[in-house]
Amino acid sequence: MSSNITYNELVIKFANVNGSGSASANTFCAKSLYRMGIPISAKNIFPSNIQGLPTWYEITISESEKLARKEKIDVMVAMNAQTYASDIDEVASGGTFIYDNSIQRKFDRDDIRVIGIPIAKLCAAEYTDQRQRQLFKNIVYLGGLSLLIGIDIDVIEKLLSEQFKGKQNLFDANIKALTIGRKYVADNIEYPLDKQVRKCNGNANKIMINGNEAAALGALYGGATVASWYPITPSTSLVEAFEKHANKLRKDKDGNINAAVIQAEDELSSVGMAIGANWNGSRAFTSTSGPGVSLMGEFLGLAYFAEIPLVLFNIQRGGPSTGMPTRTQQSDILTCAYASHGDTKHILLLPSDPNECFEFGYKAFDFAEKFQTPIMVLSDLDIGMNDWVVDQFKWDDNYSHDRGKLVTSEDIEKLKSFARYRDVDGDGIPYRTIPATHPDYGSYFTRGTSHTDTGGYTENGVIHAEMLDRITKKFHTAKEYLPHPIINLNSPKSKIGIINFGSTNVALNDAMQDLTRNGIGINHLRIRAFPFSKSVVDFINDHEFVFVLEQNRDAQMKKLLISEEDLDTNKLISILNYDGMPLTANFIVNNITEIINNNKNIKAANSPPIKIV
């Protein structure tokens, strides 16, 4: 055995053909590592296709919790001959390339170890059924890998027993395939590799979950009863998860469901339904991605101007147009902030991981009713569809859902008068009734046309302008209630800051460690909502230079900051990524280091960190 053995710091990547059944084997691998207590992050890099195109699955394993994607791969499990050439290029020097040598290949890398396992031949010898031969190839490589890097076999077997509970035949067949892979490696290959895994205690009180499932649970805990949607990658699994949980947790004593999930004919209809349901007093949401938001534009303006609560989850993907449906981006910031014609502005919530998808998921419904306006939760494909290891979800049974200024039948009898759009309390937020509140009081006419404070049609320009001003006031009122930014002033003497939001946080945290180690002191603020909290403006004003990190071409968050706040625009420096992949820490470190080294003013603003983050 070599003396260079390291534990729990490696990147595994599986290269497969999509539709071949590899996804479940790869997920078993990630879940087994998680259950061994090792911090991991998993990224599924898949095509917009059903069968036959290349697909990859990366697992970053890091007991030191540096979990951003890495450029180089330590162990490549290459099961797709189409992509051998590019896959082997990604392997780090000293790494391992495992392939199916049922057909022998020559690879021209002498700085890595190439391991051949004749997986197709092993399966052909063992299984007669064509489908089984294909499917069990995935479990065979998992078996081989488990011995090579030291994944606990008991953990895998337990996982399989849970997965195939009540299906003994399937369980046995999977165990057999696992054993075939392990036996081949044991008999033919020098194992284990230098880079290995072993049990640790890094996942206490953590769960492994994707953001869409988390947001769906948030909606369930937020009391959502109507979900209307139209299928679109990467948001589809959100409503499907909501329906699954609602069918179980919302079943009433008669066996009926306290929720309605409806697949609409298009996104216009799905948002229209959610608006209709909210207007009628149910908490309702829709879930979509960029193209859907474009289609929903007109309705979003209606909900904004007629002041109807609405929750919209936008799981962002690569744009423009159909763009890259299976890649991640943060490129709907401006589209969502200003969705619809005329003067419109919308509240955005910006979760950075599944835990915040859950939290913002239920809070979004409170904000929607409190501020009587659409709330858009901007997740993305990386958060939404990848499995993350995050703190387990918490729920305080004393949590009181805030239904805002919703007037009941009893309230309205006590009120001397009711005017739907009147600013009674001076915070810009009017009182609201729903249909059938009271036989004699509280009815009004909801419209997208300009209206008086009682909801009557008006073409009076003064009244129209007053209405817009009150809605602006309401928008400003929201600032103090929305999730405040997370600020880390680890370099109090440094005049350099960085702002980010959403899924870039993992890479930024890793990068901050590297930067501080290199003597670059940067204070950090993560935006969690729009309109911006005052502390965002203060942070920018307190620094001479502020990097704005985002995953889009047009620096959309920077533009939103500039257009909404009174800022010195020269101090904002963009760091932009828009290749559709989750960020790496190196990308951030290299960009920041280069900018600082090339600009003496920024260099002068630097002061090393007080503490290592």
Add this chain to the structure above:
Amino acid sequence: MTYIKKPIFRHPSLPTNEIGLTYRDYEGVVSTLCAGCGHDSITASIIDACYELSLPAHKIAKLSGIGCSSKTPNYFLNNAHGFNSVHGRMPSVATGANLANRDLVYIGVSGDGDTASIGLGQYCHAIRRQLNLTYICENNGTYGLTKGQFSATNDKDSKNKKGLDNPFGAIDLAIMAIELGAGFVARSFSGDKEQLVPLLKSALQYNGFSFIDVISPCVTFNNHGYSTKSYDYIREHRSLFGELDFIPEEETINTSYAEGETVTIKLHNGNDISFKKLGADHDPTDPHKVLNTLRNNRSDGKVTTGLLYVDPDKSDLHDTLNTSSKPLNSLSMNDLCPGGEELEEINNQFR
């Protein structure tokens, strides 16, 4: 002219309905449509139907899209919540509203532009889902608010006010509704209150999607000599498809029908509608025969009115979705939020 306040004056001797309300209690604000507009007559018929059925107005939700027709929900049922939404999208808003509270009566008012062009998709899908909604299309074959363009229900032979031919064929919304599986389909004429009010009453009592295509002449842009949606044309070319009576449950015992002449159809809520046959082939429960007759009449240049089709046994969207019998908007957060203990279980599913 909504700035003109409608006087709240009730003559003390005004008759009241079963719940003690007068006709005036079902009115809305003053209409701003052109004098003589067919839509105002439809508004009056809706008020009549709701008054006669003794529906509590606040338990009705009235929804619309955009256009002259879609303004009208403001002109009836002041005590009902109304929603003038966006162009062609009333069906989706009504679907959401209905999902939130299954116990209200939903009236959707739309026009031919709103329904047959921009909103055709939503119209079709609301029918497919058997949404419990009374959908009234106030059909004048023209775009009034934008000054007289042809709509998709305008007949190919018809001309506009400037004498130009309509180059495209008409979409027949009633035929479409039957094809798509609507449970209650009727056509009427804004100028025939005697026919329209019983149709509306039956439609409002129908549990499922009921559609009434009401030909409603546009006095300003489509009531000229070459129009096939003018008052004169419709009066001359109507073909009555039976006569309809709405009979409340309590009166059914004392009502006698002449054998062979009427078909009595029981609605879900116990009320009956009686359909007087005008010819041996007129069976409103047989979609194939109905579609045949409608198509034949149409090629003969006739506008068939009356109750065209009814299926008393359709289930509605809530049955299909298996939603709770209590309105979803009446459930408390205690009913809806699974709580902390359950979240522990959920967390365990992700370990």
